[in-house]
Amino acid sequence: MTLFPEVPDDNATAQLIAQAVAGEQQAYAELYEQFASGVYRLCYSLLLNTHDAEDVVQETFVYAFRNLARYDANKSAFKTWLYTIAVSRCRNLYRRQRMLTLDISQLLHANLAAPKQETPEAVFTQRSVQEALRDALAKLSPTLREAVVLRYGHGLAYREIAEVMNCPQKTAESRVRLAHKQLHHLLLPLGQGLLEELLQF
């Protein structure tokens, strides 16, 4: 995969974990520095909300550092272990988020006038690629979002996705495939031009 700025060396990570378990404070800081960005991206991609993402990143590292002695490098990569913790905490928020979204949309319908008449194309051309992705991700079910984000956003293998999502590997594969298919339908009507534009970066 291409752009994963926070992929650390496994041996260096193992050494840092050993130092942290031995009580070296600096090792905790370095572990955070290496993995926080990835955990944040994951949480934000799943929750699509800055505040919630920050909360979950915080919870994830507090839990992970308190239980660092229990981490077994033979069972999973440290990143996968962190992601498993983060995803389980994101799942706790999906339901609350859905209720909040419902409240807000009801509020909007109650207080706002009818939407302006704009063609979808006109709206779309003004928005950035990242916003388009955000909207598309928001339309996926949380399960499919997890699958596609772990696969394409973090370059995890299906085996690792299955571990993080706590499901069989075949299920992880079919979820990635289904998410891809749905994103195809969600993004394509917005314009073939967008996809081509993306490739210009």
Add this chain to the structure above:
Amino acid sequence: MNWDCHYTRTRLHGYLNRELPVQERRLVGQHLDNCPQCQAFYQRQRLLSRDLERELPRFGMPQPYQLQQVWANVQAQLALGALPNSAPMPSRWWYSVAVVVLMLFLALPVVSGRSRAHMLPPLPPSPMLQYKTATPTALKPPVQVALFSQTAAVQRAVTSAKLYNTPVPLPSQP
């Protein structure tokens, strides 16, 4: 859509990610070369895959100040959490010691009172024994002495026990 198109499209995702067995990969590749509809569909899928691979890793990239703020919170929470993790053992240990000490001090008046009473010179014979051998009139003085001396012994014991109790740095008993 004929069977070949269906076969190809159900495997396109695997084909894109190079996850198909060699034989299936060859069949899909051959069909794509010969079917413009599937070829167009494949190109769109390929575009989307490349799009996702390129865009999703930069999606939701945090600002440095966000991660710094979260790190400050993590540190604060871990420092707070360190107290209950390390404190309970010593504090429970001290509580149990305090309880034992308290029980010892509570028991002290009784224990010391008894032992001192035993260490006193023997009391005069009890009234019941006296009753058998002596006349009723002769009972009075020894009974009075016995009662008096017993009270005095207990009083001395209690006074001395109080001396032991004075330095206890614990809250007063209810």
